[in-house]
Amino acid sequence: MTKPRQVFAFVGGAAIGALGGLIGLGGAEFRLPLLIGPFRFRALEAVILNKAMSLIVVATALPFRAASVPFAAVASNWPIILNLLAGSLVGAWLGAGWATKLSSRNLYRILAVLLALIAGALVFGHGATTASAHLSGALLIVAGVIAGFGIGIVASLMGVAGGELLIPTLVLLFSADIKLAGSLSLAVSLPTMIVGFSRYSRDSAFGVVTRNKAFVLIMALGSIAGTFIGGRLLGIVSDQLLIPALSLILVASSVKVWRHE
Template sequence: MAWRMIRHRNSGAFFSSSLIGSLGGLIGLGGAEFRLPVLVGAFGVPTLEAVILNKAISLVVVSSAMLFRSHAIQFSTLWSASAVVFNLLAGSLIGAWWAAGYMQRLSARWLNRIILLLLLTLAVLMLSEAFFPLRTVGQPLLDNPWLLRLAGVVAGLGIGAVAAVLGVAGGELLIPTGVLLFGLDIKLAGSVSLAVSLPTMIVGFLRYRQASAFTVLSQERGLLWAMVVGSIAGSALGSQILGIVPAHALMIGLGGILLLSAYKVFSHAH
């Protein structure tokens, strides 16, 4: 009976992570903001442990999505935006290191409140992107290159901190930053998002190794591997339909789901 329950749980983990992982290949998101409510609400993983588990899975999604998306956004094209990648990384690595250390000192109640607020903010941001057009491609927000670099570092600090707190890749913030602040094409901004997310998440992940909750990776090994395999399959599928699914329609659906799931799970979490 116990074995059957474990198999059912892992099957659910594989299916849900496949759907969420497809966002990595399709949009350039790690999908972790959707995975976090699933881990806490559906699988009963405590919040801090869920964040650490979420970050480990997000690393797989981002790595595989970068590889699978290379047929549409080649690495040579991504390299042309390397200045933007390094600009954002200058802030995001510091933000991720600080936030991951600070989170370990928070009580579960305050951690849930902060995560609820961040998830609701991300949901509103997604819905805003769907209904309001982004800035003209190729036109940076600031004409002064030094002010533009400074704005990139500041944006990176905030994005890195959010990524560490939620265990997310940060694409919901990185993609609009790439388009609005630096004037990138939205598909290229998705790949830039993945390139910034990967080292940022590694820094936050290494920081969490000091926490006792890090043992969740061995305690939930079956759940972890089911979601890892599902995430790889999903990111491969998402990359194949890149450009087919209308981005604004997807953003509306995802924003609504995130708004509902975040409120339902974290507003009632103890």
């Protein structure tokens, strides 16, 4: 691994981590086009590498947030976490299995569509601070399982944590406070990502992680540093400007990935 590639991996990871920190995400959605584009990994390899680095970022993000959202507050909402996990774990396993069987062309197309959909989720789902739960009892549980299942599939197919979908779900479906939703999202994402990652480990393409250990470590360190910095900048940059700009980046990335061969 050349020195310029190492520097680019760290700087790229830090920039993406900062973007993610600013909006409460791990930044995997922005990392994926970078892995496929400038670093020229194949679609499935990029998804697996993205999953590996996202796992590291998610595992460290929850402790970073403990000062604002104590672990006790997260633990007290264990019914919501288990509700979403009941669907997301199954979805993560199935999504990873489907990804390993898809042709590169079809996987590129699916990733492109998902990037565009996530851009929409950022615009319409982020920033919601209040919600009235219209469902309760068994209906709410069923809705949570279905939502978790869909999010698990998307997270596994893209190698992301799924926070951009989980946070709006937690706010709109379970009426969670936006800050608490961010930590609950991490609590759901971590086991979901581990399940998807373990499924990918059964495929020969998983060797891309061991072949690129130095790359994974350097970019993950950059992502963690960037997420920390982004969190500190949160009070400076306005969501009203940031969210549309990031959504446009995702749409542009979607078009680029769609055209990738």
